[in-house]
Amino acid sequence: MAHKKYILGVFDDEDVVLHAVSDVREKGVNIHEVYSPFPIHGLDHALGYKRARMGVPAFLFGITGTSLAFLLTFWTLGWDWPMNIGGKNFIPFPTNIPIVFELTVLLASYGMAFTFFGMEKLSPVSKPIIFDERITDDKFVMAIEVSKNSVSEEDITGFLKSTGATEVNIKEI
Amino acid sequence: MAHKHETPSVEEVFEFSPELKRKFLLGGIIGLVLVAVGAFLVNSGIWGPEGFAGGAHEAAHGAEHAGGHGEEHGTGATLLHRIVANLWMNSIYFLGISVVGVFFISYNYVAKAGWYTSFKRIPEAFPAFMWIPSVLILGLFLFPTTRHIVMHWTHEGIMDPASHHYDKIIASKEWWLNMPFYLVRLVAYFVIWYYLWTQIRKNSLLEDAHGDLAYYTKSRNYAKVFLIFFAVTSSTAAWDLSMAIDTHWFSTMFGWYHLASWHVAGLAAIMLVILTLKGKGYLAGVNLSALQDLGKLMFGFSVFWTYVWFSQFLLIFYANLPEETIYFRERISGYGGRYFAPFITSLILNFIFPLLVLMARGSKRSFTLLKLSCWAILIGHWFDFYQMIMPGVAKDQGGIGLIEWGTTLTFVCAFAYVVLTQLAKANLYAKNHPFLEESLHHDI
Numbered sequence: 332m333a334h335k336k337y338i339l340g341v342f343d344d345e346d347v348v349l350h351a352v353s354d355v356r357e358k359g360v361n362i363h364e365v366y367s368p369f370p371i372h373g374l375d376h377a378l379g380y381k382r383a384r385m386g387v388p389a390f391l392f393g394i395t396g397t398s399l400a401f402l403l404t405f406w407t408l409g410w411d412w413p414m415n416i417g418g419k420n421f422i423p424f425p426t427n428i429p430i431v432f433e434l435t436v437l438l439a440s441y442g443m444a445f446t447f448f449g450m451e452k453l454s455p456v457s458k459p460i461i462f463d464e465r466i467t468d469d470k471f472v473m474a475i476e477v478s479k480n481s482v483s484e485e486d487i488t489g490f491l492k493s494t495g496a497t498e499v500n501i502k503e504i
Numbered sequence: 505m506a507h508k509h510e511t512p513s514v515e516e517v518f519e520f521s522p523e524l525k526r527k528f529l530l531g532g533i534i535g536l537v538l539v540a541v542g543a544f545l546v547n548s549g550i551w552g553p554e555g556f557a558g559g560a561h562e563a564a565h566g567a568e569h570a571g572g573h574g575e576e577h578g579t580g581a582t583l584l585h586r587i588v589a590n591l592w593m594n595s596i597y598f599l600g601i602s603v604v605g606v607f608f609i610s611y612n613y614v615a616k617a618g619w620y621t622s623f624k625r626i627p628e629a630f631p632a633f634m635w636i637p638s639v640l641i642l643g644l645f646l647f648p649t650t651r652h653i654v655m656h657w658t659h660e661g662i663m664d665p666a667s668h669h670y671d672k673i674i675a676s677k678e679w680w681l682n683m684p685f686y687l688v689r690l691v692a693y694f695v696i697w698y699y700l701w702t703q704i705r706k707n708s709l710l711e712d713a714h715g716d717l718a719y720y721t722k723s724r725n726y727a728k729v730f731l732i733f734f735a736v737t738s739s740t741a742a743w744d745l746s747m748a749i750d751t752h753w754f755s756t757m758f759g760w761y762h763l764a765s766w767h768v769a770g771l772a773a774i775m776l777v778i779l780t781l782k783g784k785g786y787l788a789g790v791n792l793s794a795l796q797d798l799g800k801l802m803f804g805f806s807v808f809w810t811y812v813w814f815s816q817f818l819l820i821f822y823a824n825l826p827e828e829t830i831y832f833r834e835r836i837s838g839y840g841g842r843y844f845a846p847f848i849t850s851l852i853l854n855f856i857f858p859l860l861v862l863m864a865r866g867s868k869r870s871f872t873l874l875k876l877s878c879w880a881i882l883i884g885h886w887f888d889f890y891q892m893i894m895p896g897v898a899k900d901q902g903g904i905g906l907i908e909w910g911t912t913l914t915f916v917c918a919f920a921y922v923v924l925t926q927l928a929k930a931n932l933y934a935k936n937h938p939f940l941e942e943s944l945h946h947d948i
Contacts, residue, residue, distance in 0.1 A: 417822070425818050426822055
């Protein structure tokens with residue numbers, strides 16, 4: 332497999348990296364990802380990420396849960412083995428609601444979690460790329476993929492240095 | 505972008521113009537006139553329940569007998585019952601909105617929350633209205649005629665085995681529902697809620713003047729005391745003010761249900777005042793993120809209300825015990841089905857509407873949709889309290905007409921007058937609050 336070449340700008344401060352992201356993007360550089368030991372407020376805006384449309388799978392999985400729950404309760408209590416409970420009719424709507432509610436929540440939450448795992452390609456066997464081990468401690472790393480940029484390597488290195496990177500490394504993965 | 509914005513000045517005072525004052529006074533008087541006209545129309549039979557009481561009479565009678573505490577001759581309700589019921593329910597509704605002001609501040613203090621600080625002064629002004637419904641409720645209870653109208657258990661001899669009015673079930677509740685204890689409880693709720701608010705308010709104003717962190721700590725301690733006290737008294741007040749009307753019936757969910765209704769109505773009122781003030785050019789520091797968070801609370805507690813409402817309904821539906829189902833029987837089909845419309849309207853406006861409108865992120869950032877939701881929730885919970893109080897008090901005399909609109913209009917105007925007067929007394933921002941800066945930069 333062909334190796335991909337990344338330029339890594341290492342930063343000491345989250346505020347510096349936040350400004351650096353906007354400045355580097357303004358120069359037309361395409362940033363692969365920014366790694367941080369903790370969430371940085373406003374970083375997703377600075378990186379220009381669009382809002383995640385998690386609501387769509389949530390709704391689809393949820394409505395599946397609702398339908399399944401109605402099917403389950405209607406089929407078991409009303410059709411397959413009708414039971415007389417307190418003289419009510421065989422499909423007493425309010426009594427189904429707790430099951431419907433629970434199954435809706437269950438399917439929506441599991442569905443969302445697994446959709447997320449799938450989209451982020453997370454699994455027990457997946458191997459994460461670690462650009463720099465210090466991102467789990469006290470450094471902030473901005474990774475830029477060389478092949479996805481028309482800007483030259485020297486220019487990118489220069490941009491990173493000028494926006495406050497303490498060191499710039501090249502890594503092939 | 506998070507790091508590039510300006511914060512507006514925090515020196516701002518709301519000016520309660522004499523013109524606006526006159527409008528609210530006029531509104532209050534119009535409300536009273538509407539009640540008088542409505543009462544006259546009902547009394548003379550032009551517009552009132554008499555018009556359709558004929559067919560309803562038997563159904564109502566049947567419902568009463570199923571309850572086991574029916575009077576021998578009809579329900580005995582009169583026009584006075586309807587007016588008293590209106591005063592009682594509006595008092596409870598507006599008492600709730602007022603007390604939620606201090607409740608809201610208290611839980612935010614205890615949670616050390618910062619996001620709400622930019623509009624803190626608005627809930628802080630609400631409890632100023634608390635004394636009016638409190639005095640009204642106490643007055644209605646102390647006056648024997650109105651006391652008997654609202655509270656069935658206060659009738660003479662009902663707890664006395666020798667009397668022919670004796671009611672075994674009510675008598676068994678005498679340890680809780682007796683005159684001295686009941687009065688002591690009511691006074692304790694009103695006085696202690698009000699007192700704790702005055703202390704929180706006082707410290708907040710002192711903080712404005714002197715800007716010492718000690719005031720924050722003090723307010724926080726009062727907030728803790730309030731939350732502990734309110735945790736118990738929100739439930740007991742619900743039993744005393746609303747559940748005791750249907751004396752035979754009880755529900756263990758009722759305290760929560762009542763509090764949920766108060767709380768979400770209070771949140772909607774806070775939001776509505778903020779949006780109105782923003783519309784007039786005040787409160788520029790309250791940003792969209794703060795509004796979205798308040799909108800989330802409105803949405804969340806609308807669903808919470810539904811959860812509690814439904815839990816109460818489901819348990820009673822499922823157990824199917826006549827002494828419990830009578831409560832919903834009266835509301836769904838009792839008294840000629842006159843309470844079905846408010847009953848179902850409450851459910852639609854308080855659950856379906858917020859669920860469909862308020863769920864999306866964008867709608868919690870749209871002034872129009874937020875305002876619409878505020879009105880839906882406020883009107884919906886008005887109907888909620890209507891269907892809690894009316895069937896038990898006004899019985900077959902209940903209705904929705906000039907009397908209801910008038911009473912509510914007077915209450916709304918009085919509430920707005922008192923709250924805005926209170927609001928005008930202080931800076932619109934709690935300018936020395938330690939979390940104000942965080943709140944002005946609140947970003948989600």
